[in-house]
Amino acid sequence: MTDTTNDPVYVTEALIAEDIDAYLDQHQHKTMLRFITCGSVDDGKSTLIGRLLYDSKMIFEDQLDALTADSKKVGTQGQDIDFALLVDGLAAEREQGITIDVAYRFFNTEKRKFIVADCPGHEQYTRNMITGASTADLAVILIDARKGVLVQTRRHSYLCHLIGIKNLVLAVNKMDLVDYDQAVFDGIVKDYAEFAKSIGIQSFTAMPISGFKGDNIIGPSENTPWYKGPNLIEHLETVEVLSSEDQAKPFRMPVQWVNRPNLDFRGFSGLIATGSVKPGDAIRVLPSGKTSTVTRVVTLDGDLDEAVAGQSVTVCFADEIDCSRGDVISVADTPPQAADQFESTIVWLNDEPLHVGRAYWLKLGTQMVSATVQQPKYAVNVNTMEHVAVKTLELNAIGVAQISTDKQVVFEPYADNRTLGGFILIDKITNATVAAGMLQFSLRRAQNVHWQATDIDRNEHARLKNQTPKVLWFTGLSGSGKSTIANEVEKSLNLMNRHTFLLDGDNVRHGLNKDLGFTEADRIENIRRVGEVAKLMVDAGLIVLTAFISPFRAEREMVRSLLPEGEFIEIFVDTPLEVAEARDVKGLYKKARAGNLKNFTGIDSPYEAPVNPEIRVNTVEMTPQEAAAHIIRQLMPLK
Template identity: 65%
Template structure:
């Protein structure tokens, strides 16, 4: 009997349209209460859930006989204890007219990144505003993010009207203030609804407290607002390849979720970024072949030609293929406690593509209250900026406004694998289309052969005063005496010329190592054995330098000297200046040093002399067959 009821329920809702929407706004604006009431009014709560809400309402301090519907959504214990939502809670409910998936997103500024996650797949948004406090900074921030993400339908729900005596004047004042701000963002499809989520006014029914309001209830709006499925289906065809399906020699298909457009057997396609062309022969699914597939469907395409396609490629309609580039203007939302530093490499996920990305320049940061543009050298948590983004190789893309799935991306920290940023591609920079690599006849192998050696980078890292320059100099002397062609890049010497414009902030340290890494790469290409002696305090930048050359061409050598020993040596008097506060951002004192986790060689200077350390390094080079 139960299974029959479930089957009947599923059939009843199978063919209804689906609306995905989010609730957002500032802390304690009533988002979770609203969603709880929607679930309650749609009769989708079981008796044990209702009993639990009643018990928890008493436990967590709800006054009077009213149930605290927020407790239904605030499922995490931490949320109930703090009284705030800290994660995105997804809930399903249905009415006679439509199915809904709602994301209750966090209001606290610290969790803005979660709001971006919830908004990325939404068709509409409910922006909650507490009638007592009006438009707050977080209200503006969430509005700005919605305009960036491209949410087209917005309800501004002015909640807790019961706490301002249902005053029409208060409602109209908030409407006027928000309209002025929304005009600057280009938000036009806005519906304002005064309500009390706790009391139920204008949620499902109008109620009798606000006879002056003649607009729709929230539920009436949600049941009738247009969903933009047609817009995605009418856009150019895009299928980011997730998987190459080849169970046998006779079947080779390319599986993925259609991001936009439609496709039929016989359609001409182009694969980006390679630019190779073919024709669709079959559209395969688990339930059989299709005559047509549209945006939102997951399919496997078979092609007439055997062309090289792999995960991350984008299959496009031949008449309007995706663009390819490796440099972009983008809007970036920073979502991590550690600031964004230009020049630092991150992993970028764009659809099914993964590449190394670097923010080469922050053009300006955006003040979410005034929308003014301000200069910035780094981006802090929840900061929003227009940036220049450089990638390690060209990728297939569309401007985010045209196809969100191939224009929206996330940045991932390469050391911790945390998601640290999210962004939207605007357009490719002209120089990315106009600059091409010039082929040369004399290449690295030819230069190395002429010198009779294998090129490499010996990257010395450690605290100031550890002995990096001393040991590197001894190693170079031994190599030079053996007839090797070398060059030593020393931290202090480089700052007299190439990097004389850089200071010692974290951002400048990142740029310092980026430049040195690029110079070292060029010298390796020239066939040299390059020695670098830099503090290079951050693992991420040392990894960046390593990634610029072949895996067997980079040796990380950790010159490990305890801080107290290095400070006692203090050959340049820098530690004494730092202790007196005369030298800011000094590594080991008021700036962190991230020791290598798995260096190729770990030299403990308290256990061997500089000459012994140099000889140990020479032995490693022989072991690695870098020298005879």
């Protein structure tokens, strides 16, 4: 065997291999910082990110050539490069010179890896800014030195504060366009500090920069000898990423899925939100409250002696207890709360305003429940921080409102736990995300009001009446014949010795709903109340017939969701508008056409026809008696 210990070539190769291994190991164990750039339009967010990518040598030669060519096309002359083009990827963005979508970019330095989100500045794209900020550890809030603190500066700062970003950098950009004047910088910092204090921001780091020229980006600038603070990269490399507070908090892990690859293994996988876990720890599964002990903490790389916040793991229990997606595993002795009514802060993200009382999907961590929002207590004017009285929330509005869910959810206040306190609202019909929000606290009545179990349940009521209770939900335009047909159906059921009750739209508005008008919000509340009453009557064993226009699919689906599968029968009384208007038995269409009756369905308020009703009747082709007979035949055999 040849001794290569003193061979220079061997030694050199070994040292190179050792250096490469050391470099790869160092790179693998670098911490990751997620941050966003935000602020008003044209404050230079995209240019700053482009400069960071350029200065960190994250641009390939062909990209640089294309960037130089593109810069000339948009009017940049000489050796200057339009760095914004590195980030503004949409054609519409390049054409308009603005950011529309959130652009994510990755770069790294010797000390840290970074994911940066370039958030749009235009008010109409605030929803996109929220998306980028939701996972950020730090926010770089840019201000154009020529313009100072603007409305969007305040809005984005307030949103960053709301969603819990504690590390804020106030980057006063385009200092080259004000001749690096310290007085301009100091004035902007003073104005921003007054605003920040008014909304509860405790601290921020201010620095004068030029994204275009590169001042104070990766090193100190000769143009700002009066500035003694860190440059941007230096600050980003040293700021704390994962607060030690998160790991010191009690263990919380929302369950994403049950890991069952074979009969010999059963574990529960998820991302640890706070705290740490190790074999031998006593845990509690919520909302059931079942307890057990951790036997293993498993990852793809093998078992861990301990896992901490930010790690994705699979946890195995000593006992076979029920645990599934949406549950939360916590330390046994200090579990989180569970409630179904909350006070929340909501950022509305949809073009269509909030419909008070409408049921939306609420997604909190891995939990998904049905939720309704009450009329907001107030909205926040981001310019003055004034609390403004409102009836709903429009696009980009920020308000405080109470939320009720159809079952208890496991949560913690957002200030304590972003994972178990932050939620989104999803429209049940379109599946669009319409809002983001933060749970502040559970309402006291949610803790004090409990469901009282009774010995005689709905099954006993139904057995006594010798029938299967149902809701026959008649929907259609005014004048379609809903009430007439429902009355005929009830008469037929009565002859068959069935126990029924008819809830008619007009009759209900004489008593239970006499306080409601005909706005969209009132119509939604009208159907919500009727749905709850119908549910109680079904629990009493009755066959309930309802005759309501009920113009919105979301509310009809909300009532359906209150009942067991098969007990909600949607009956669409399908009558064309021109036919219903020609009948105009009550003279309502005439009033609506004359402008004397506002929010009338079919005229100035929409009707959303059922997509797949259980039963459809056409009153142009059938008399009310024929329609009723058709419905009875569809319902048979009627147990």
